[in-house]
Structures are given as C-alpha cells and as structure tokens.
Amino acid sequence: MWKTVDKDVLDKRKVPAARLRAWIDPAVFPFETTAEAEPLHDGIIGQDRAVRAMEFGLQVRQAGYNLFVMGPPGTGKTTYARTKVAQLAQSKPTPADWCYVYNFTRPDYPLALSFPAGEGRVFKAYIDELFRGIERAIRTTFSGEEYEKQRQYTVQNFNNRAQEFWDKLEDKAEQLNFVLERTPEGIATIPLVSGEPMSNEAFSQLSKEEQEAxxxxxxxxxxxxxxxxxxxxxxxxxxxxxVSSMNKDSARHAIYHLFQPLYNLYRDEQVQTYIKAYEENVIENHQLFREQEKEEDPMESLLETDRKSMYHRYRVNVVVDNSEVDGAPVVFETNPSYYNLFGRMEYRSTLGTMTTDFTMIKSGALHLANGGYLIMQAGELLRNPYAWHVLKRTLKAASIQIENAAEEQGLIAASGLKPEPIPLQVKVVLIGDPDVYRALAEWDDDFYELFQVNVEFDTEMKNEQANHLAFASFVRSYGEQEGLRPFHRSALAELIEHSVRLAEDQRKLTTGFQAVTRLLVEAEFWAEREGSDIVYAQHVRRALAEQEYRSNGMDERMREMIEDGTIMVDVDGERVGQINGLAVLQIGEYAFGQPHRITAQTFIGRSGIINIERETSLSGQIHHKGLLILSGYLAGKFAQDKPLPLSASITFEQTYSMIDGDSASSTELYALLSSLSGIPIRQGIAVTGSVNQWGEIQPIGGVNEKIEGFFAVCRALGLTGGQGVIIPHQNVKNLMLRREVIEAVENGMFHIWQVRTIEEGIEILTGIEAGVHGEKDGYLDDTLFAAVNKRLERMAAAGSDPADLVIDVDSDVVKQIMDQETGK
Incomplete structure (x- = not known):
C-alpha cells in the first residue's frame, strides 16, 4: 500500500491567490486624472545610473570621453540622449563658422578660415560684393579717357624710339644707294640707280665686279x-x-579703396593674408575683369569655359554656417556613411571630363557638429566599416580632413584637391544595444580609448510610490505631446500593472516605454470611440485585449488542434511516464504558452538517457545539457551502492522544430521517475522548471505565458478543479497572471504550486510520498523512491546475468585475438 501525501501538505505548496499578481490601488495617486499630475521634468524615469553617467560624460571636456549609450530597444535611450544633449547644448557657446577659400599660392590646397558664428556668410557677402566692385572698377578704369591717353602716350614714346632706329637704318641704306622694304619674311634691300629701284633684269646685266660690289x-x-x-x-x-606695369598700377589704383574696408574689418592674421593674396591676384589677372560681356555662339562659349571657371577662385565656400544655431550644435545623423560624416567634393562635367574646385566642397555631419554634439546609432555606423575606421582616426587627430574615399581605398582619384584640415572639438554619442557594445569592447582596441563613458539604460525600475508618481508624470507629458486625453487614476493603475507584467517581476516596473506609449495611444483611441473625455481602466484593458487579438491567431489555431485531438495533450486522468511540459512560443512581440506532451521509456541497458531530439538534430546545446544533469541526479540518488544499468528515451511528442533551453529538465525527470517506479502522473498538472544535480528546482522565464497557456487549454477542454501548474518557488515573484486565471484559482478550479525540490514536485504529481533514507540507508517502504530503487536493483541484477552477456563471435576472430595475447 503506497504512502500518500497529506492534503494539508500539498495545499501548503499552493501559491495563494493574493500572490498571483501585483495589484496597484488607484488611491495611491493624489489626483483624479493626469491633467492634475506634475509634468515630467527630466524626460525619463527609473534610469538614475544612466542619468548620472550621461551628465558626467557630457560635461567632461577632455579628449576620449565620448559616450556609448547602451540599452535594449524601447527603453527611451535615443529620445533621452537627444533631449538631454539639446538641453545642455543651449547653455554652451555657439562655435565658429568655417569657410574654404582659394589658395593663391598652392591652388590644390584650399585654405580653411574661421569666423565667429554667423560671420561666415557675412564674409562671403563682402567677398561677393568685392568681386562685383572689382569688375566695375577695373572696367571703368581701363575704358576711361585718362587711361587711354596715358597708354597712348606710353606707347607713342616707345614707338618714337623704335622709329629712330628705323630712320637711322634707312639713312644708312640711302647713303649706300639702297632702299629698304619691310616684308613678312623680313627686311629686303633694293639697290637704287638714279634714285630708282634696280630691277632684277638690270642687276643681271651688270658685270661680275659690279654685282659683287x-x-x-x-x-x-x-x-x-x-x-x-x-x-x-x-x-x-x-x-x-x-604697359603691363602701367596696367597693374591702374588696376591697383582702381581697386585700392575696395580692399581697405576689409583690412580694417578683419584683423585675423590668416584672413588678412588671404585678402592680400586676393588683391595681388586680381592685380596680376586684371585682364579677366576687362572682358566685356558679348553674345557668343555655343562653340565659343565652350572654349571660354576655362576662363570663366577662373572666376571661382574669387568666391568663398561657407561649409559651416552657425548663424541660426542657438548654443552648441546638435546633429543626429541617421545615415552615418563616410561622405555624410566627413564631407565630400562634388564634381561638374566640363568638356567631357570631371572637374572640381574648392567651391564644390560640401560639409559632413562632423563639420556641422564641430564645437557641439554628434549623435548616431552604433548599428548604422558599423554598417559602414570604413566610416567607423576614419571616425576613430579623426577623433584621435582632433581634425577633420576631407578626402576622396576612392583614393583612400586605392582606387583612381577623381580630384587632386587636399583641403586644409579643420580643427575638431566634438562630443560623439553612440547609441546601441549591449551586443554591439560588447563586440566593440572585445574586438576593437581603440574603442575604450575613444568612448570612455558607458551610459547603461536598465530594463526595469523599482515598483514603488515614487516611480508610480513619476510614471503618471510621464503619461501626462507624453499625452500633452501627442494630444491624448487625460488618463484617470484607475487607468494609471492598470498601466502600471501592465508595466509590472512586462518587467516579469512584482517588485519592478519596466522601463521599456515603447510598449507603454503604444498602449497609451491605443487606450485613448478606445476612449474616443466610446465618446469618453477621460481614459479609464476599461479602455486600457480593451486596448490590451485588442493587441492580443491582433497577434494570437497562431495561439488559437494550435489550441483548436489540441481541442480536436490533432495535437495530443491530456488534461485529465493519469499516465505512467507521461507528463505535460510547458514551452513559450514567440511570434514578433507576442509570446504565448503551449503545453507539450513529454514521454519517457526506461529499459535495461547501458546507453544512458537518450535524447531523441538530439539524435534527430532537433535539440539545442542547453536542452542537451539539461538531460545530462538528469543522469547526474539519478546516479547520485540511486547508484551509490550499485551500477546504474539504465537506458531511457525521452522526447517531446509531436514537435518538429528546434527545442532548446532547460526549463523542461525537471519535467523530464518527473517522467523518468514515473516510468521507473510505475506510478502514474496526474495529467491535469503541467510542469515547468529546471533542475540541478542535487534535485533542486531552478527558476525559468516566461512563467506567466506558460501558466496562462495551459489554463486556456484546460478551460477549452473543461476545467475539473484538479488542474494546475507546478512552478519553481523562485518564480512566484514573477507572477502577473490575468484576472480570469486568478478567478479560477480563487474558485478552486485551477491551482498553482511552488516547489523547491524534485521530491516536492513528484509528490504533487503522484500523490505518493517521495521517500527518504531509512535507518538502513534504504528508502522507506511504499514510497516512490523505494519503487524506483527496487526497479533499478532488478535491472542491475538482470544486467549482471552471464546469460545476458553471451555474444556470438566468429571463432576465427577469437583465435586471432588469443594469438595476439600469447605473442604468437
């Protein structure tokens, strides 16, 4: 006769209904709706560690203290980082503007000039007006009568001097009876006879002596x-x-008054050097400004392209204009590619070739954020590995160098320009998840040197009064931002309870506000549909129900398959070696629990526990580890005084996809103990929990979904009052069950047990005492472990029978082995 467990003992292991959910009393809020709540001041709640790290990282000025903001998606890290940086940037000085100008000494190396914020465009306007003034002044000067008279006078003087030389030559020729004739080929000398030119015929009739003379x-x-x-x-x-000197003097005199205001206005040495070089180049190339505009045919205009492009040298390219920036700049770069970060040189097509100049230099995000803050998503940045490499180099050098990426990578460069680097002072804020942070920290030696501040966002915060009020402030601020209706205190209580469920801990609230804000919007929608000016608890519950309905199609289909017997799950009766395990399936953001039949067969042999899923490559490493732990438990429990000649096979019935995790290891052990003892397991009880080699039950994840999934199946097949779920005692704090489950527990139609050891669990499943060691180190009679021990003793005895070890071996093989042993 079996020793049964007292009902009172089993009842003590039940989790009270009051502990199945954390309840929030709406009375904790000292206001009726969020319209009366305090607005959220810091922009985030429950992230004290992250807030302190962010404030430190943004304030420290030394190089290398860039920030990596780390946390799971939906914790508000991006929103907070942008908000916090923007707030701090307003108190910082606005950095300088930057312009690229022509380098009159080395044209391939454009110069970078800095100006106070807003003065870059003013300088460009001055230079543009200067250019127009130069054109007018030079054209006026060189088209004036005074210039023309001076030029003619100068030219006439030199022409007179040249004519004197020609007159002397003609006089000399006349003395020798010759006349000179200027031709394109040179000067021809023609003899004169009686004052008349001698013909060739007459010259040929002269004597030889006369001709020689x-x-x-x-x-x-x-x-x-x-x-x-x-x-x-x-x-x-x-x-x-x-004439050239006269022209330069005329040009200098014409433009002198145009440059003097610039010399007086800009005292910076680099700017003055540029203005002086500009002036000298204009004087040197004054002929460019003397050309009068005229109608040209298309071919002539093409030939003039190069001349006109020379005008570009007299322009200013403002690459950074902070005239409209209040405080320090904050740049959020959504596509941190190489060119978007570091700038580029654009090109124009000229006569079939690609050309560029300093006016086609375009700024990148680093230029715009210089003197302020640059925010990027780490994942997006690492999708451009070359950009990440150059970013590190740029931060180390503390200067921005615009380069041709094709040239850097060894390809043919389309430009020979090397713009002067711009000094860089920027705080870079990278935002990413923990996996990205760990990968960079492990594989990139420069990462810690450049990003010394880790801003870690937590996934949860304490479930306490202060955070409840902060939560209400968040709801108010978000509602005002999005134009939502006020939320009643009952709706706030419902929202916080849902936050506890998302945190999976009755002592915590989630900081994943992405899911919370989505619920706010949807609850307000249902309030609007009902014509309510305030969002109440029923609207929040409606929104949750609608969210689930939109996503639980697969859940319902699988439950229907259980109801019609396609998926075989028993929720009533008893079976030996068979038990209901619980798994969690995830489809997108929707997770649901699903029961699975687990069966075990035990028999004599020495192959140990066979994991059928592993043999069929459907088992992950963690699941296989859990099964190996079962062997350790059985050996430690029952093989101290005898071998363990056990072979067993365990499987998840009707599963055809990969299985991993160890949350079913205790469930599998229960099935093994049932098979070994021959004592049946109550099929109305499902089990979850992992186990160690000492038989201690360990916590698992997804406990709410697992319980609710089995409850839904039991309710569909018919609640009997004896059904329930066994969970690890450590998971009681994670319970946040739905109201219908709690009502069934309160009505005695469903039960939830908490266990610490395998012994406690097997007693609930079978109603039989597990049994402890007696006075003679054996198990107490009529207990489950005693039955298991006797079965193993019989198996050991059967396994040691010589008849069981007879093997039919070929005699020639035996003879060969014996010959080897005797050395023959």
Missing amino acids: WEKKSKQIEQEAAETLRQVHLVEKEMAQA
Whole structure:
C-alpha cells in the first residue's frame, strides 16, 4: 500500500491567490486624472545610473570621453540622449563658422578660415560684393579717357624710339644707294640707280665686279638691319613691360579703396593674408575683369569655359554656417556613411571630363557638429566599416580632413584637391544595444580609448510610490505631446500593472516605454470611440485585449488542434511516464504558452538517457545539457551502492522544430521517475522548471505565458478543479497572471504550486510520498523512491546475468585475438 501525501501538505505548496499578481490601488495617486499630475521634468524615469553617467560624460571636456549609450530597444535611450544633449547644448557657446577659400599660392590646397558664428556668410557677402566692385572698377578704369591717353602716350614714346632706329637704318641704306622694304619674311634691300629701284633684269646685266660690289653693300645693310631689329625688339619689350606695369598700377589704383574696408574689418592674421593674396591676384589677372560681356555662339562659349571657371577662385565656400544655431550644435545623423560624416567634393562635367574646385566642397555631419554634439546609432555606423575606421582616426587627430574615399581605398582619384584640415572639438554619442557594445569592447582596441563613458539604460525600475508618481508624470507629458486625453487614476493603475507584467517581476516596473506609449495611444483611441473625455481602466484593458487579438491567431489555431485531438495533450486522468511540459512560443512581440506532451521509456541497458531530439538534430546545446544533469541526479540518488544499468528515451511528442533551453529538465525527470517506479502522473498538472544535480528546482522565464497557456487549454477542454501548474518557488515573484486565471484559482478550479525540490514536485504529481533514507540507508517502504530503487536493483541484477552477456563471435576472430595475447 503506497504512502500518500497529506492534503494539508500539498495545499501548503499552493501559491495563494493574493500572490498571483501585483495589484496597484488607484488611491495611491493624489489626483483624479493626469491633467492634475506634475509634468515630467527630466524626460525619463527609473534610469538614475544612466542619468548620472550621461551628465558626467557630457560635461567632461577632455579628449576620449565620448559616450556609448547602451540599452535594449524601447527603453527611451535615443529620445533621452537627444533631449538631454539639446538641453545642455543651449547653455554652451555657439562655435565658429568655417569657410574654404582659394589658395593663391598652392591652388590644390584650399585654405580653411574661421569666423565667429554667423560671420561666415557675412564674409562671403563682402567677398561677393568685392568681386562685383572689382569688375566695375577695373572696367571703368581701363575704358576711361585718362587711361587711354596715358597708354597712348606710353606707347607713342616707345614707338618714337623704335622709329629712330628705323630712320637711322634707312639713312644708312640711302647713303649706300639702297632702299629698304619691310616684308613678312623680313627686311629686303633694293639697290637704287638714279634714285630708282634696280630691277632684277638690270642687276643681271651688270658685270661680275659690279654685282659683287652691290652685294657687299647689301650685306653691310643687312647687318645694320639685324642690329636695328634687335634694338627695336628691346624697345618693344620695354614697352610691354611698361604697359603691363602701367596696367597693374591702374588696376591697383582702381581697386585700392575696395580692399581697405576689409583690412580694417578683419584683423585675423590668416584672413588678412588671404585678402592680400586676393588683391595681388586680381592685380596680376586684371585682364579677366576687362572682358566685356558679348553674345557668343555655343562653340565659343565652350572654349571660354576655362576662363570663366577662373572666376571661382574669387568666391568663398561657407561649409559651416552657425548663424541660426542657438548654443552648441546638435546633429543626429541617421545615415552615418563616410561622405555624410566627413564631407565630400562634388564634381561638374566640363568638356567631357570631371572637374572640381574648392567651391564644390560640401560639409559632413562632423563639420556641422564641430564645437557641439554628434549623435548616431552604433548599428548604422558599423554598417559602414570604413566610416567607423576614419571616425576613430579623426577623433584621435582632433581634425577633420576631407578626402576622396576612392583614393583612400586605392582606387583612381577623381580630384587632386587636399583641403586644409579643420580643427575638431566634438562630443560623439553612440547609441546601441549591449551586443554591439560588447563586440566593440572585445574586438576593437581603440574603442575604450575613444568612448570612455558607458551610459547603461536598465530594463526595469523599482515598483514603488515614487516611480508610480513619476510614471503618471510621464503619461501626462507624453499625452500633452501627442494630444491624448487625460488618463484617470484607475487607468494609471492598470498601466502600471501592465508595466509590472512586462518587467516579469512584482517588485519592478519596466522601463521599456515603447510598449507603454503604444498602449497609451491605443487606450485613448478606445476612449474616443466610446465618446469618453477621460481614459479609464476599461479602455486600457480593451486596448490590451485588442493587441492580443491582433497577434494570437497562431495561439488559437494550435489550441483548436489540441481541442480536436490533432495535437495530443491530456488534461485529465493519469499516465505512467507521461507528463505535460510547458514551452513559450514567440511570434514578433507576442509570446504565448503551449503545453507539450513529454514521454519517457526506461529499459535495461547501458546507453544512458537518450535524447531523441538530439539524435534527430532537433535539440539545442542547453536542452542537451539539461538531460545530462538528469543522469547526474539519478546516479547520485540511486547508484551509490550499485551500477546504474539504465537506458531511457525521452522526447517531446509531436514537435518538429528546434527545442532548446532547460526549463523542461525537471519535467523530464518527473517522467523518468514515473516510468521507473510505475506510478502514474496526474495529467491535469503541467510542469515547468529546471533542475540541478542535487534535485533542486531552478527558476525559468516566461512563467506567466506558460501558466496562462495551459489554463486556456484546460478551460477549452473543461476545467475539473484538479488542474494546475507546478512552478519553481523562485518564480512566484514573477507572477502577473490575468484576472480570469486568478478567478479560477480563487474558485478552486485551477491551482498553482511552488516547489523547491524534485521530491516536492513528484509528490504533487503522484500523490505518493517521495521517500527518504531509512535507518538502513534504504528508502522507506511504499514510497516512490523505494519503487524506483527496487526497479533499478532488478535491472542491475538482470544486467549482471552471464546469460545476458553471451555474444556470438566468429571463432576465427577469437583465435586471432588469443594469438595476439600469447605473442604468437
């Protein structure tokens, strides 16, 4: 006769209904609706550690103290980071503007000039107006009568000097009876006879002596002509230099008054150096400004493109304009690619080729955030590994260098420009999840050097009065921001209870406000549909029900399959070696519990416990570990004085996908003990919980979904009053069950037990005492462990029978082995 467990003992292991859910009394709120609550001042609640780290990281000025804001999605870390940075930035000074200008000394190296905030565009306007003034002044000067008179006078003087040389040459030729004739090929000498030019025919009739005499005089004149030409060329060169000098003096005089205000206005040495170089280049290239606009045909305009592009050198490219920035700049870069971060050089097509200049330099996010804060998502940044590499280099160098990425990567560069680097002082805030942080910390040696402040957002906060009021402040602030109706105190209580469920701990509230804000919006929607000016608790419950209904299609279909017997699950009666385990399935954000039949078969052998899922490659490593622990428990419990000749097979029936986790390890052990003892298990009780080698029950996750999933199946198949779930005692604090489950528990139609050991659990499942060691180190008679021990003793005895060990071996093989043993 079996020793049964007293009902009072089993009842003490039941979890009281009052502990199945954390209840929030609406009376804790000293107001009727959130319209009367205090607004949220800091923008976030329940993140004291993150707030302190953020304040420290944003305030410290030394290099390397950039921030990595870490936390799961939905904790509000991005919103808080942007809000906090924006608040702090308003108290900081506005940084300088930056402009790129032409380098008149080294054209391939554009210069970077800085100006006080808002002065960059003013400088550009001055330079643009200066350019227009230069055009007007030079054109006016060089088209004026005074300039023309001076030029003609200068040219005439030099022409007169040149004419003197020509007159002397002609006089010399006349003395020798020659006349000179200037031709495109040079100077021709023609003999004169009686004052008339000698013809070639007449020259040919002269005697040889006369011809030689004339040729001698001709050569003498040619030598004189060559010297004259040299003298004339020198005069022409002097004239060109004089005209050029006169032109430069005229240009300098014309534009002098235009540059003086700039010299007086800008005292910065670099700016003054640029203005001086600008002035000298204009004087040197004054002819560019003397060209009058005229109608040109398309071909001529193409040929003039290069000349017109030279005007670009006299422009200013404002790459950073902080004229409209209040305080320090805050840039949130959503696509942190290389060019978006570090800027780029754009190109234009000119006569079939790609050209660029300093006016086509475009700023990146680092330029715009210089002197302030740059916020990025770490995951997005790491999708551009080259950008991450250059960002580290830029932060180390504390300067922004605009480069051609193709050139950096060894490809053909389309530009030879090397803009001057701009000094960088920026606080970078990266936002990411813990996996990204751990990966960078482990694999990137520069990460800790550059991001020394870790701002960690927690997933939960204490379930206490102060946070309840802070939660109400959050609801008010968010509602005002989104134009929502006020929430009644009863709705706040319902929201906080849902927050406890999301935290999966009665002592905690979730900080995953993404799910909370979604519930706020949907509850307000149902209040609007009902024509209520205030959101009440029933609207929150309606929103939760609608959320579940939109997502629980798979849950209902699987439950229907259990109801019609397609999936075989018993919720009544008793079976040996069979038990209901509980699993949690996740589809998107919706999780639901599902019972699974677990069966165990035990038999004589030495193969140990066979995990059928592992043999079929449907078991994960953690699940396999859980089964190995079962072998340790059985060996420690029953194999101290005998071998354990046990073979067993365990499986999740009707599962065809991967199984992992150890939350069913205690369930599997119960099935093994039932199979070994021959004592049946009550099928109306489902089990969850892992176990260690000492038989101690360990906590698991998803306890609410597991209980509710089994309750739903029992309710669909018919509640008997004897059904329930066994959970680890550590998971009682995680209970946040739905009202219908609690009502069934209160009515005695459903039960939840908490256990600490396998012994407590097996007694609930079978109603039989587990049994302890007696006086002779055996198990008490008529207990479950005694039955298991006797079964194992019989199996050990059967396994040691020589008849069981007879093996049919080929005699030739035996002879070969014996020959090897005797050395033959």
